[in-house]
Amino acid sequence: MKSEPVVRAVADAAPVPAPRTPERKRQDKRDPRLSVARLFSEEKAKLLWDSMPEEHRQDHFDSTNMPDDYGRAFRRQTINREKGWFTQAISFHGLPDPMIWELAWCIHQQVAEGYAITPERFQELRRGLVLAIEHGGPQARSARSLTALSHEDWAREVQGAVTRNGSARNRRLVTHVLHSVKHLQDRLAHAYHEGEWWQLDVWNPGLDRRIPQREHEPWGRSVANFSQLTTNWLREAAKWWLSVQLTTERYVWSSVKSRLDHLKWLQWYIDQVGCSGPQLVGLPEQLRPWLRGFVDSLNSHTVMSGPNKGGKLSKNTRRSTLVTIEAFYRWMYDNRAEAVSVLGDRRWGALGAHHCVLFRLEDKPRLTNQPPEDMALEDEVISKIAAGSGTLATPKSEGGLDDRQAFHALMLLIRTGRRMNEVLMMDFEPLLPLLTTSKQEDKEPDGFVARLAYQQTKITGGDPPTIPVDEEIVDIIRRQQEWAREFIAAQGAPEGTTPRYLFLQTRNNPLGMRPYASATFHARLGALTKTLSISDSVGRPVKISRTHTFRHTRATDLMNAGVPIHVVMRYLGHVTPSMTMHYAKTLAVTAEREFLRYKKVTADGRTAEVNPSDLYDLLHLDQRADRVLPNGWCMLPPRQVCSKGNACLTCDKFVTDASHRDELQHQLGQTEALIARRQAQFTARHGEPMGEDNIWLAGRLAETRALNKVLVALDQVKVREDGQLRAVRGAGVVDRPEPRSTMRRQEPTV
Structure with a gap:
């Protein structure tokens, strides 16, 4: 049976406008006139x-x-x-x-x-x-x-x-x-409208309940406007394709919007060079040159707006556009007979197998999914953000932003590592009892006391997502619940009304049925960023509005603490270990960057000659955790056996840096106190103090001299901002000749 007549936008009757680049869509006023x-x-x-x-x-x-x-x-x-x-x-x-x-x-x-x-x-x-x-x-x-x-x-x-x-x-x-x-x-x-919902040129889930959506959809109030696809056959096929993907739950609403944006690039190219209908070209041999021209246009296009204005399209944008267009045509080829019936256009039946693979591997840029170096925040930065976050809740008359909800949401982001929408779209009562066999009175005061249910807005399927939380998080949630109840009561909600969400939109939302908008939250955190002006240890400004950094930081902290990867995976809500290993890469990059931030000095206070990058590799080859010392590192080769016991401070294989300064200072104080106690004991027993030639005292004095040299050297070392430092080393015995670079150290004989 032929489908209902397709509803057109008023704009369809007008002449085709001049080519307009898809990235300028945010600058255009929405005109979804049906x-x-x-x-x-x-x-x-x-x-x-x-x-x-x-x-x-x-x-x-x-x-x-x-x-x-x-x-x-x-x-x-x-x-x-x-x-x-x-x-x-x-x-x-x-x-x-x-x-x-x-x-x-x-x-x-x-x-x-x-x-x-x-x-x-x-x-x-x-x-x-x-x-x-x-x-x-x-x-x-x-x-x-x-x-x-x-x-x-x-x-x-x-x-x-x-x-x-x-x-x-x-x-x-x-x-x-x-x-x-x-x-x-x-x-x-x-x-x-009495036809199929997908036949409309404007899809608005807020007004059309027929459009399939998840129960909690972060983009549920956004509109998909197909009228910008001015080529009739492309617009109608795109609507049909995306409606099927949405109905069968292969795509969620945010995926529909991104795929529509990708198809707008195809429309942009059609406006420039034209096409021969759904087949794009008249003859199969003409298809490759036509597509090659499209790829070249994407690669050479200059961005007209946004943060990358004046530059080229990112690799991810170009690749995702090509992948979407190819998936669209592959699906239309597989369903070409039905397309003729549903869309009333016989030309779809002429698609060939060559439309299934439109682009070659060399056409698609490789994904660049490497996270920035500053995705995991330092402890000191987190402390500064937490200390200054009260500005969000402070009244405007006192210089604050007067938004307690944003303050509570930021505290949950920092402490739980959830995604932004997982927090903003929480149910009003997200706390569940903690299933445990231990008695309540046996719990530690700072232990887990409940489970927190959150909205998994990125990954579908699996068990309902929850994480264990402590009393501090429970207290934040209870305070936000109090605020939400007071808010809807002030808006005139009937007594006893329970809001749907924990964090609420504050405009035109008297019953609490809509969540706090992510755009508003970003704006609040952007204002907080300007107010606090926080920088990390290498001088990079910290953008608090980049909320995913809190997730990276939480994951890194868990891995640093030795939490098993399958536990971290479950805590982050991942379905595969490879997703969690993305954060492990961040951890490795962070660890290496921290190691390279400081110059390395030896036991006599001289800078080590080994490059810090080489030293880092040497210390981590073969999982050499035995070479990591409380106050530095041991550079002894993997198969060498140390015969010095704990006399690292008199060994030429010992290196350290400023990150161990506190431990070294503490060790110096303890050693000096030990010398004083032993001198007092020796004098009481023998009537005179130990001489410097005493074997025990000579060793301890050597340690204190080494510690003093190291501390003086560390105080004189200045860290360069670029973090690319030349590692330094020196011999434990000053007069020891440098070994030849070509000589290999003899293996110890047994």
Whole structure:
């Protein structure tokens, strides 16, 4: 059976615009105008009216007929002492019946979705519409529905009526009508449309409940606008392909949006060079040159906006674009017979096997997924962020940002290592009992006390994600719950209402049904970054808004602490060890960078001659953990046996750096105290102190001399900002000749 006629955007009837690069889409104002005038009928409008409860089917609302749920949702300005709430009247008098039905239904939908209603805005809208109908042009005077004119045409009619009628505040009224009608027409388009949901050129999950989505979707309020694919066959096929992937759960909503962005690059190239329909070219032998031109255009394209403005597209962007286009064509080839039926375009049946592999390996850049060197934050940096995070909750009058929610969310990010949306989309009550056989009174005060359930927004399947948490995290969550209850109570929610989420959107969210927006959280952390101006140990500025660094830091800390990789894997919510090993690479890079940050000195205070990179490799070959000392490292070759016991401070194979200074200073103090005690004991027994030729004292004095030399040398060493330091070494005995570089040390004989 042939599908329903596909709904087009108004823009489809206009001439094809000049080629526009996809990365500029954020600069373009969204114009998802659906041709709702063709969808409207009075019968459909009456069905919307009849679908509402009887008490909601009114052409005006005031203190005499206000339903309870409307009374709580309407923003209150005047007192109604009889019903105990503040309210303001709304009237649709003077408008045609279908328009009244539409406005009443839109209000009903907004209240049901937990939005607040501002009566004065609807009153302003009614005033503008009445002016247009009474004093506008022929189209406006004959209009019976909000869908009769586009939102721009309504604004122009209101402008003309205001001018002719001599009414004041014309600019504000026209702007208000423009934006209000635009929003209401979006709602009505999805309500009036009777075909498959994917046939619409604009997919809006917030208005169309037919669109498949996960229960907790971070991008659930974003819109996918296919009208920017101006080539008809490409737009309709893309909608069908992505709808199937979404319905079968191969893609989630965020994947749909990214794949649509990739297909816009194909549209961009078609606008430049043209094509021969779905087959792209007329003859198979022409396909490779056409695609080669597309690849060359991507490689040479100069970015027009964003942080990389003036540069080239990243390797990941180019590769993902090619992979998406190839996957799209492979799927269309596999389903070409059905495509002819569903899309009503016989040309899809002409696809050949050569459309399954469009690009060669050399066309696709290799992925560059190496994390930056500063992804794992230093302990001192984390301490500074935690100490300054109170600025988020401090009132603006005191120089803060007045956002307690952002403060609580940041504390959870630092302490748990969750992804940003896993925290922001937590259920209101995310704490579960900790399953354990130990008695409550036997638990340590700083041990785990509960399990924290979070929203796994990146990986689907598996057990419900939880992690064990301590009392400090439980306290943060309880404080945020108190704030959320106070917030919805102040917004007029009925007593006993429980918000859906722990962190709440603060605008137009009286029932707590929508989570705190990630964009708002990024903005708060960006402001905190500027306020604190934190730098790491090598002078790099720390961007707190890069929230994934807290996840890398937590993973690195767990691995540093020796936690088994399968436990770290479960804690991070990974499904494969390879995902967790991504953080192990970060740990290795961090460890090497920390090792190379300091110059290496030997027991006599001289800088070592071995390059720090070579020394790092020597110490880590064959898992030589036995060469790592409490106060430095031993450079003895792997098969050599140390015969000096613990006399490292008199050995020419001993090296250390500034990271061990505290331990070395402590060792010097202990050694000097030990010498003083033994001297006192010796004097009491023999009547005179030990001489410097005493075998025991000579060894200890050698150690103190070595320690003093090392400490003086470390104090004189300055760390270069680039972290690329030349390792240094020296002999334990000053007069010892340097060995030839070609000589090999003899193996010890047994």
